[in-house]
Amino acid sequence: MEYEAVIGLEVHAELCTASKVFCGCATTFGAPPNNQVCPVCLGLPGALPALNRRALEYAIAAGLALNCQIASTCQFDRKQYYYPDLPKAYQITQYHQPLCTGGCLEIMTKQGLKRVGITRIHLEEEAGKTVHAGSTGITGAQYALIDYNRCGIPLIEIVSGPDLRFPEEAKLFLEKLRSILCYLGVSDGKMEEGSLRCDANVSVRPVGEQAMGKRAEIKNLNSFRAVQAALAYEIRRQMELAASGTPLAMEEARAWDEQSGMTVYMRPKEQPHEYRYYPDPDLMPVVISSAWVEEIGRTIPELPDAKYDRYTRQWGLASHDAWLIAAEQKLAAYFEAVVESFSGNPKTVSHWVLGEFSRLLNLEKTAIDAVKIRPRDFAVLLERLAAGTVSGNTAKTVLETMFYTGQDPDTIIREQGLAQISDVQQLQELVAAVLAAHPGPVADYRAGKAKAFDYLVGQVMKATRGRANPEVVRQILIAELVPAEKPAKQ
Numbered sequence: 001m002e003y004e005a006v007i008g009l010e011v012h013a014e015l016c017t018a019s020k021v022f023c024g025c026a027t028t029f030g031a032p033p034n035n036q037v038c039p040v041c042l043g044l045p046g047a048l049p050a051l052n053r054r055a056l057e058y059a060i061a062a063g064l065a066l067n068c069q070i071a072s073t074c075q076f077d078r079k080q081y082y083y084p085d086l087p088k089a090y091q092i093t094q095y096h097q098p099l100c101t102g103g104c105l106e107i108m109t110k111q112g113l114k115r116v117g118i119t120r121i122h123l124e125e126e127a128g129k130t131v132h133a134g135s136t137g138i139t140g141a142q143y144a145l146i147d148y149n150r151c152g153i154p155l156i157e158i159v160s161g162p163d164l165r166f167p168e169e170a171k172l173f174l175e176k177l178r179s180i181l182c183y184l185g186v187s188d189g190k191m192e193e194g195s196l197r198c199d200a201n202v203s204v205r206p207v208g209e210q211a212m213g214k215r216a217e218i219k220n221l222n223s224f225r226a227v228q229a230a231l232a233y234e235i236r237r238q239m240e241l242a243a244s245g246t247p248l249a250m251e252e253a254r255a256w257d258e259q260s261g262m263t264v265y266m267r268p269k270e271q272p273h274e275y276r277y278y279p280d281p282d283l284m285p286v287v288i289s290s291a292w293v294e295e296i297g298r299t300i301p302e303l304p305d306a307k308y309d310r311y312t313r314q315w316g317l318a319s320h321d322a323w324l325i326a327a328e329q330k331l332a333a334y335f336e337a338v339v340e341s342f343s344g345n346p347k348t349v350s351h352w353v354l355g356e357f358s359r360l361l362n363l364e365k366t367a368i369d370a371v372k373i374r375p376r377d378f379a380v381l382l383e384r385l386a387a388g389t390v391s392g393n394t395a396k397t398v399l400e401t402m403f404y405t406g407q408d409p410d411t412i413i414r415e416q417g418l419a420q421i422s423d424v425q426q427l428q429e430l431v432a433a434v435l436a437a438h439p440g441p442v443a444d445y446r447a448g449k450a451k452a453f454d455y456l457v458g459q460v461m462k463a464t465r466g467r468a469n470p471e472v473v474r475q476i477l478i479a480e481l482v483p484a485e486k487p488a489k490q
C-alpha cells in the first residue's frame, strides 16, 4: 500500500516589542540571567498584568498579512501546567477565542502554487528558559539553571491547517512565514536565537484516504534543517509502522535528537482538558474596533508575494531569482534602488545582485545595511559594462573594489586604468604582434584546428591584462587570418 504524510505546523514567533506583554520589563536578547524581571513576570502573588498595546497591534498585523479574520475582542485564558520555567504555574494565552482565524498563505511547491490554511493565530506569553548544566545533554545534566528574562516576552502562535504533505513544503511554509513576519517588523525571525521555532505535527495515511491518522507532534524545532530532517525521519518511521500493521496507537509528543538524527518519544500528547483552560480574571477583554484594524492594515508594507509578482511580471525576472530577492526585505529594497537608477534591464541588476554582490556579502558576512556601495554607483557600473567601457571580468573587479572602499566606479576605472580597449587600430597592432609571435598556432588554425583561434584570442587578452574587448579582438583575428577558412565554431 502507498502512504502519504499529513503535516501541520504550530509556529511560535516572539514579537519584537521593546517591553514584555504584561509588564514593563525589557525584552533585549542576551542580557545577564534574571536581570529583566519584575513581580508580574516572576508571578509573585498579587502582581497584576496589563496588556502591551503594541504586542496586540503586532499580532493583528500578522493576522491581516496572513489573510485572517480578526476577532472583535481580545480575550485571554489561563493554561495551567507546572514547570520550573513557568513561575505562575499557568501561561496566559488565548484558547476560547483566538485573535485571528481562517487565513491562508501561499507557497511555491514543485507541483505549483499551493494554498496552506492558517487555522488560527493567538497571542500569548513566553516561558522562561531552563539551562541543563554540569554535563552535556539533558539526560547527563547534573543540575538545571533557570533564566526568567524570557518569561512574558510576547509570542504569537500561528497554527497551519493539516495541508502540508512533504518536509520540503513545511520548509517553504516556514520560510515564507518568516519572510512575512520580518517584512511586518513584528518579529526578527531569528531561528538561531529561538525567536522563531515550531512544533511539527505529522501523521501518515493510505493515499486516497480522507480521514487523518494518529499524529506525533515533534516539539521545538529551531532551524529549517531540523524541521525538514525531523519530518523526513518521522514520516519514514510512521510509514514503516503502518506498513507492518502497527500504526501509531496513541498520539504522542516527540523530540528531535540532532546528534542521532532521530525523533525520540517524550510523552503521550496532552489533551486540551488537561490544561483546565479558563478566562483570565485579571485581564479584561479588549475591544478591537474595525477602525483600529484598518489603521493597522495601512501600516503593512508591500509584502514579498506582491514584490515577487512585480519582479516577474513587470521586470521579467526568473521565478527563482525573483523569490530570492523578494524574500528579504532589505535586499529587495537595495535591488529596487539600483533598478531605479539604472537605465538598462532589471534582469541585469538581479543577475549582479544575486551573483557577484551576494558572493561578497556572504564572503564578508556583511549585512545589507552596512554595504558601502551606493545603489546609484552600482547602476553606473552596470551602465559602463553595457556601454563596453569595461568588460564583464573587469566589472567584477571594480565591484569588489567598490564593495571594500565605497568608491565610485568611474574613479576606480580611471585610477586603476581598467577601461576596456575597444579601439580598433590599437587592437589591430596588438593582434599583428601576437600573430607574429605565434606562427605555430597560426599554422595550426590554417590547417583547420579551430582551438588555435581561442588560443590566439587568449594571447591578446593576456597582453592587455584582460582589458581588450574580446568581441573586437575576434573580429580582427578573423579578418587577419583570411584567406583561411572561417573558424569552425565562433
Ligand code: ADP
Pocket (backbone or CB within 6 Å): 006, 007, 008, 009, 010, 159, 160, 161, 162, 163, 201, 202, 203, 212, 213, 214, 215, 217
Ligand atoms: P494541538 O496540537 O494544540 O492540540 P490542534 O489539534 O489544533 O492543536 O493541531 C495542531 C496542529 O496539528 C495543526 O497544525 C493541525 O493542522 C495539525 N494536525 C492536527 N491533526 C493532525 C493529524 N492527524 N496529522 C497531522 N497534523 C495534524
Ligand code: MG
Pocket (backbone or CB within 6 Å): 010, 199, 217
Ligand atoms: Mg500542539
Ligand code: ZN
Pocket (backbone or CB within 6 Å): 020, 023, 024, 025, 036, 037, 038, 039, 040, 041, 042, 152
Ligand atoms: Zn516583568
